[in-house]
Amino acid sequence: MEHQIGGTSESPETEYFDSNPPPNSLHSHSTLARAFITQHAEQNRRVVLVTSGGTTVPLENQTVRFIDNFSAGTRGATSAEYFLSEGYAVIFLHRQYSLLPYSRHYSHNTNCFLDFMKEDESGAVVVGDEYQREMAKVLKQYAAAKKANMLLLLPFTTVNDYLWDLMEIAKLMRPLGPCALFYLAAAVSDFFVPHDRMVEHKIQSSEEFNAAVELDGCERDGRNPAAHIRGTSLIIDLDPVPKFLKLLVDGWAPEGMIVSFKLETDPSMLAKKARYALEKYSHHLVIGNLLMTRKWEVIFVAADGDEHWIRVPRNKRTKSFSGREEFIGLAGGSVGTASALSNANADMNNTTHALGGEPAVEIESLIVPEVAQRHEDHIRAARNRANPPTST
Known part of the structure; x- marks a missing residue:
């Protein structure tokens, strides 16, 4: 549905940016991203925007209380x-303090980071x-990426931060044409508090105290605050976050390849919801996963009609405290047809080990090479459309 504003028709997505101010970090992020993209475009290198981690929904302008989700950013960082x-330059748009590439091997661990260190005889920390051996390997990879300026880290916290950054970076990537890849692994909030319905100060927990103090600016203007106390209950009235994927496809980066993720808890819904999202937003690929098996299996649902599962073989699965192996295969697909390990990407640099001492395989080592191959096909098809082969 579109809204009439000032005699013109404006979509909810466009209206969002008119009504919710940009974050203070937007200008610096834009400057960094522009320089990064320009460098790698000049080097004829593909650039991927990886989004990672969850977004918060503040309930007050001077935020004390907020709504969050559980995402630690494992999928994105990995x-x-x-x-x-695979040779991509990576813009890593991530939730502040969530997992980061390379350091994730040590920060996302049951041990304290200091447990990896000791003091030698001279008093130096080593x-x-x-x-x-393992740490030297990870350090070497990180140092190489840093030296070549292949990784740009840009943090966000709120859903508003994320949406402004996504729009700005996507527009900056537009000149890359089909060489731009969007890998949208962040867990973005479905609901939010609009700026004009957000109270300025901390929401007090006592209705009687609230009645005795001066009204917040939101209430003085006759607007109903989205979050308020009624009796002893906190009432929160959230608006849906507009769906920006269609804008990304049609306007912000129309030539880039766009990959989104779909997380479900009901096995019977996963493939259907993934296909529905693909058809609704007309992008290129949806990677679907179940909450309980997301570390071991995913389904690829592609615009070309392809639909298939990628699964890590049983003896190579990483450990998961929240995973349920008995759920594997419940959403469809034959469990016996585990995806080939490509080059096994057994270039494993994680420290988790599977059953029987076998090196564990992170499912992202299977997902990313296939996405990269599909991106290669996307680029080739775009070039063929631009320069169709002449008949002889």
Whole structure:
């Protein structure tokens, strides 16, 4: 549905940016992204925007309380490493303090980071002998990416931060044409508090106290605050976040390849919801996963009609505290036809090990090479359309 504003028709997506101010970080992020994209365009390198982690929904302008989700950014941070190994320059738009490429191996661990360190006889701090080999490998990869300026880290916190950054970076990537890839792994909030319905100060927990103090600016203007106390209950009235994927497809980066993710908890809904999203937004690929099996299996639902599962073989699965292996295969597909390990990407640099001492395979090592191949096909098709072969 479109709204009439000032005699002109404006979509909810466009109206969002008119009504919700940009974050203070937008200008600096734009400057960094522009320089990064320009460098790699000049080097004829493909650029991927990887979004990662969850967004918050503040309930007050001076935020004390907010709504959050559980995403730690594992999928995004892990995928970013494999995109770097595929030769991509990576813009990593991530939730502040969520997992980062390379450091994730040590920050996302049941041990304290200091457990990897020790003091030698001279008093210098060094890596423990048992961790030297693995840590040196990760450090070498990180240093190479940093030296070549292949990884740009841009943090966000709120859903508003994320949406403004996504729009700005997508427009900056537009000149890359089909060489731009969007890998949208962030867990973006479905609902938010509009700026004009957000109270300025901390919401007090006592209705009687609230009645005795001066009204917040939102209430003085006759607007109903989205979050308020009624009796002893906190009432929160959220608006839906407009769906920006269609704008990304049609306007912000119409030639780039766009990959989105769909997370479900009901196995019977996963493939249907993935196909529905693909048809609704007309992008290129939806990668669907179940909450309980997301580390071991995903379904690819593509615009060309292809629909298939990628699964990590049983003896190569990473550990998961929240995973349920008995759920594998419930959403469809034959469990016996596990995806080939491509080059096994057994270039494993994680420290988790599977059953029987086998090196664990991160499912992103299977996802990313296939996405990269599909991106190669996307680029080739775009070039053929621009320069159709002449008949002889």
